[in-house]
Amino acid sequence: MDRKHSWVTPVVITAAITALLASGITYLLTRPTQKNVQIANLQARVEALENEKETLATENGELESQVAQLEEEVEQLRNQGQAPAPVINRQPKPGWEAYFPTPETTTLTGESVARVRELLGEPPVLIRSIAVNPQFNREVWVFSPFEQDPTGLYLFFKGGQLVSSRLDEFPGLYGSGLLDDEGFWLN
Numbered sequence: 671m672d673r674k675h676s677w678v679t680p681v682v683i684t685a686a687i688t689a690l691l692a693s694g695i696t697y698l699l700t701r702p703t704q705k706n707v708q709i710a711n712l713q714a715r716v717e718a719l720e721n722e723k724e725t726l727a728t729e730n731g732e733l734e735s736q737v738a739q740l741e742e743e744v745e746q747l748r749n750q751g752q753a754p755a756p757v758i759n760r761q762p763k764p765g766w767e768a769y770f771p772t773p774e775t776t777t778l779t780g781e782s783v784a785r786v787r788e789l790l791g792e793p794p795v796l797i798r799s800i801a802v803n804p805q806f807n808r809e810v811w812v813f814s815p816f817e818q819d820p821t822g823l824y825l826f827f828k829g830g831q832l833v834s835s836r837l838d839e840f841p842g843l844y845g846s847g848l849l850d851d852e853g854f855w856l857n
Contacts, residue, residue: 756792762813763791773837781832805829810848
């Protein structure tokens with residue numbers, strides 16, 4: 671009996687050692703190395719970053735489109751808020767005579783500066799005094815309504831409204847006495 675156990679034990683030990691060696695070699699050959707794990711992690715990160723790059727590029731394109739659209743809207747709003755540059759004419763717009771039945775009267779009395787400008791145009795002579803309180807603003811406009819005639823069409827505004835007008839000789843600003851009318855400027 672001793673002999674039976676004596677040859678079995680070395681065989682079992684040899685088989686166990688062989689099995690351990692075989693499984694150890696298999697494990698060493700098939701286990702991922704740390705380098706392979708790092709490479710796999712980096713490849714996954716690169717793929718994630720490429721996907722994020724594509725997403726950001728799409729979002730960037732959309733945002734650039736929105737910015738361009740908003741800039742266009744801002745420009746349109748700016749243009750709406752700005753009046754076109756006034757065109758100054760020596761004579762009032764055609765048809766002005768209908769608003770002045772006599773040299774001393776007008777049907778435009780009480781109209782705003784903007785409305786009179788719309789109807790007659792931008793005057794070549796404009797004297798303006800702006801006060802803190804708008805009711806004390808004063809303006810005098812002078813048109814030269816006739817060719818080869820020194821007659822001037824005078825328009826007097828107080829507080830932004832036309833208060834009087836007259837057709838009279840206009841020898842130029844220096845000789846007109848426009849600034850000497852204390853009743854207009856001070857009342």
